[in-house]
Amino acid sequence: MKFIDPHIHPSSRTTDDYERMALSGCVAITEPAFWAGFDRDSARGFYDYFRQLTEYEPRRAGQYGIKHYTWICINPKEADDPQFAREVMAIFSEFLDKPNVLGIGEIGLNKNTKNELTILEEQIELAAQYNQMILVHTPHLEDKLKGTRLIMDALENNGKIDPQRVMIDHAEEHTVGEILDRGFWAGLTIYPNTKCTPQRAADILEIHGTERIWVNSAADWGPSDPLAVPKCGVELKRRGHSDELVTKVIFDNPQTFLSQNERFTL
Numbered sequence: 001m002k003f004i005d006p007h008i009h010p011s012s013r014t015t016d017d018y019e020r021m022a023l024s025g026c027v028a029i030t031e032p033a034f035w036a037g038f039d040r041d042s043a044r045g046f047y048d049y050f051r052q053l054t055e056y057e058p059r060r061a062g063q064y065g066i067k068h069y070t071w072i073c074i075n076p077k078e079a080d081d082p083q084f085a086r087e088v089m090a091i092f093s094e095f096l097d098k099p100n101v102l103g104i105g106e107i108g109l110n111k112n113t114k115n116e117l118t119i120l121e122e123q124i125e126l127a128a129q130y131n132q133m134i135l136v137h138t139p140h141l142e143d144k145l146k147g148t149r150l151i152m153d154a155l156e157n158n159g160k161i162d163p164q165r166v167m168i169d170h171a172e173e174h175t176v177g178e179i180l181d182r183g184f185w186a187g188l189t190i191y192p193n194t195k196c197t198p199q200r201a202a203d204i205l206e207i208h209g210t211e212r213i214w215v216n217s218a219a220d221w222g223p224s225d226p227l228a229v230p231k232c233g234v235e236l237k238r239r240g241h242s243d244e245l246v247t248k249v250i251f252d253n254p255q256t257f258l259s260q261n262e263r264f265t266l
C-alpha cells in the first residue's frame with residue numbers, strides 16, 4: 001500500500017521506524033517543526049533544530065527511499081513568550097529557501113493565550129509575505145473547538161491567505177465540518193491512545209467524504225504509531241471501500257495538497 005505520511009516527527013524517532021515505514025509502502029513524509037518535549041533555552045536551539053530538519057533528516061530518510069520534506073516555524077507552546085518567538089522568527093529566512101522546506105508550520109495555538117495568538121498572527125503574515133503554504137496545529141481536548149475557530153479567524157482576517165493552501169491538522173468529529181466549510185484542508189491525526197483511532201478516522205471519512213482531507217500519524221517522542229496511516233488504509237479496506245478510495249486518502253490527497261509547492265516531487 002503506497003502512502004505518504006504528511007505529518008510525522010521522525011527526528012524524535014529511531015531509524016528502525018523509517019525502515020518499517022518503507023517496508024509498509026511509505027514513499028514520502030513531511031515533518032513540521034514542533035515542540036521538542038522541553039523548552040529551548042535560546043533561539044540558537046532552533047537554528048540547530050532547523051538544520052536537523054533541512055540537512056540531516058532528509059539524508060536519514062533517503063537511506064530507505066523515503067523523501068523527506070519539512071516546515072519551519074516557532075511552535076505554539078514556545079510562542080507564549082513573544083520576544084523569544086520573534087528572535088526565532090528572525091532566523092526563518094535562512095531556511096525558507098532550503099530545497100525540502102514546504103512552508104510555515106506547524107503554527108497554531110496551544111492554550112489559546114493572547115501571546116500565542118499574537119505570534120500566530122505574525123507568522124501568518126510572514127507566510128503571506130513569503131507566499132508560503134501553512135500547516136496548522138490545533139489545540140487538544142476542551143480547547144480544540146475554540147482554538148480551531150480562533151485560528152481560522154486569524155487566517156481569514158489576514159486577508160492574503162488562500163484557504164486551499166492551508167492544512168488545519170488534528171481535526172476531530174466536532175471540528176472537521178467547519179474547517180471544510182470554510183474552505184481549508186482538514187487533517188486527521190491517528191494516535192493509539194488520544195486523538196483519532198483508525199476506526200474514528202474511517203467514520204469521519206464516511207460522514208464527511210474524502211475531499212480536502214488527509215490522515216497522518218503525527219508520531220513523535222510520545223506514545224504514537226508511525227504506521228497509523230497504512231492502518232487507517234487497512235481499516236477502510238476492511239469496511240469494503242475500494243482501492244481507489246484508500247489510495248485517494250493515503251496517497252493522492254496529500255500529494256495534491258503538498259504539490260501546490262513545486263518543490264514537492266515524488
Ligand SMILES: [Zn+2]
Nearest residue numbers: 032034106218
Ligand atoms: Zn506535530
